[in-house]
Amino acid sequence: MSVIVQDVINRLTEPAGRLESTVDRVVAGSADAVVHGIAVTFAASHSVLQRAIQAGANLVITHEGAFYSHHEDGVEGIQASPVFQDKIGLIESGNLTIYRFHDAPHRYVPDMITQGLVQALDWEPYIDKYLPTAAIVALPGEMTVQDIAEDIKRKLNLPYLRYVGNRSGTCSRVGIAVGYRGGGSHAIPLCVNERLDLLIAGEGPEWETPEYIGDAAAEGRNLSMLLIGHAASEEPGMTCTAELLRKLFPRIPVHYIPPVPLIQVI
Numbered sequence: 001m002s003v004i005v006q007d008v009i010n011r012l013t014e015p016a017g018r019l020e021s022t023v024d025r026v027v028a029g030s031a032d033a034v035v036h037g038i039a040v041t042f043a044a045s046h047s048v049l050q051r052a053i054q055a056g057a058n059l060v061i062t063h064e065g066a067f068y069s070h071h072e073d074g075v076e077g078i079q080a081s082p083v084f085q086d087k088i089g090l091i092e093s094g095n096l097t098i099y100r101f102h103d104a105p106h107r108y109v110p111d112m113i114t115q116g117l118v119q120a121l122d123w124e125p126y127i128d129k130y131l132p133t134a135a136i137v138a139l140p141g142e143m144t145v146q147d148i149a150e151d152i153k154r155k156l157n158l159p160y161l162r163y164v165g166n167r168s169g170t171c172s173r174v175g176i177a178v179g180y181r182g183g184g185s186h187a188i189p190l191c192v193n194e195r196l197d198l199l200i201a202g203e204g205p206e207w208e209t210p211e212y213i214g215d216a217a218a219e220g221r222n223l224s225m226l227l228i229g230h231a232a233s234e235e236p237g238m239t240c241t242a243e244l245l246r247k248l249f250p251r252i253p254v255h256y257i258p259p260v261p262l263i264q265v266i
Helices: 005-016 046-054 082-093 103-107 112-120 145-156 184-193 209-218 230-248
Strands: 026-028 038-043 059-064 097-100 127-131 134-144 162-164 170-177 198-201 224-227 254-256
Touching (some): 005 059, 005 097, 005 230, 046 059, 046 082, 059 230, 103 112, 145 224, 162 209, 184 198, 209 224
Parallel strands (some): 038 059, 198 224
Antiparallel strands (some): 127 134
């Protein structure tokens, strides 16, 4: 019996329940298309779509938007640009359907994207609790910010991290906030309420939480922050999505396709 795109969507979104407002939807192609292969990725970039076609996939499941906007309505005037037109041409020539899978995995219990990062860091045995938008880790012994940073770089294969605070400061209680949850309205109360020594975040406005962490360090407080990047913080969760799909649809080839890192250091 053939599996269509809507069948895949139904199985993926079932654990999240009904979402009243969501960006999750088919953004290109058709929910009625028969699925021959699935490509899972953090961001459906041009190069990812090329690799999906080469792998024989016709359904691409992406966490972030394909068209440069969280709500997929695009930047004003973008549809007339040659970049947009070439990407649409690639999607159409490859008969691709693209499904945005953003809100539902964040509504899993625990949040699948957060859990994916915790698992990638081998910290699941040290989980104190999962919150709806964060994870709290109680390390078995004190580690310095420098040691934790090196461990993260090795496990996530990252060339660099950014930090605020004291790199030689010791940490045992760590908060993890993936994606854009490093903003002040979310991250600062998390630091305060959970009495954190270290916050690991994807990204956020640099004039909010980093300023707070910087002031804390200037006052002699033991609080630091590691910024690992939006993609690096959420990619492990999308590998969990690929693993889940392999279990749900064992007869359909499922490929995890990592995006090429975009932001480089000069």
